[in-house]
Amino acid sequence: MTTSTTTQVKRIDVAVGVLRNAQGEYLFAQRPEGKPMAGYWEFPGGKVEAGESIHDALARELHEELGIDIGGSTHWLEVEHVYPHAHVLLHFRIITDWQGEPHGRENQDLHWQRLLISADGSVDTPSTEPILPATVPLLPRLAQL
Numbered sequence: 001m002t003t004s005t006t007t008q009v010k011r012i013d014v015a016v017g018v019l020r021n022a023q024g025e026y027l028f029a030q031r032p033e034g035k036p037m038a039g040y041w042e043f044p045g046g047k048v049e050a051g052e053s054i055h056d057a058l059a060r061e062l063h064e065e066l067g068i069d070i071g072g073s074t075h076w077l078e079v080e081h082v083y084p085h086a087h088v089l090l091h092f093r094i095i096t097d098w099q100g101e102p103h104g105r106e107n108q109d110l111h112w113q114r115l116l117i118s119a120d121g122s123v124d125t126p127s128t129e130p131i132l133p134a135t136v137p138l139l140p141r142l143a144q145l
């Protein structure tokens with residue numbers, strides 16, 4: 001029996017795919033109804049299952065969510081974030097090589113967006129607002145790659 005009154009939420013590993021096309025645009029997806037933080041935009045991806053590598057989880061998630069098959073993926077960075085609904089460790093990987101045309105297989109809207117840095121150093125993403133809070137601070141770094 002536990003005597004603690006605090007709720008310990010287990011940290012979840014999430015594989016996140018940063019898809020960049022030949023025009024230098026990045027793919028965003030809108031979280032569908034029924035998921036936590038529905039309506040927020042994100043990079044596609046999802047939870048890593050037991051025994052999976054991050055790359056394998058990403059390949060599976062992008063097939064499930066977008067109907068594409070990725071070639072390689074390159075580690076970019078990791079970010080930890082605590083939401084009311086979850087404590088996540090996000091593993092971002094960059095992908096430039098895939099087969100198939102991404103389409104929303106879970107009724108999510110998709111949008112390819114160029115990342116332009118504005119005068120104050122932030123990135124304008126007018127077509128994909130709001131973006132998940134843990135992902136927003138990474139956009140200026142991505143725009144400079």
Ligand SMILES: Nc1nc2c([nH]c(=O)n2[C@@H]2O[C@H](COP(=O)(O)OP(=O)(O)OP(=O)(O)O)[C@@H](O)[C@H]2O)c(=O)[nH]1
Nearest residue numbers: 014016035037042043044045046047086088132134135
């Ligand atoms: N895919 C993705 N998830 C992100 C990003 N930023 C961020 O904080 N997250 C968080 O990471 C978690 C991703 O889990 P998910 O609910 O999408 O997982 P999933 O695709 O396996 O969904 P499912 O469990 O409904 O099948 C969420 O808590 C989400 O808020 C991001 O840019 N992309």
Ligand SMILES: [Mg+2]
Nearest residue numbers: 044045046047
């Ligand atoms: Mg997902």
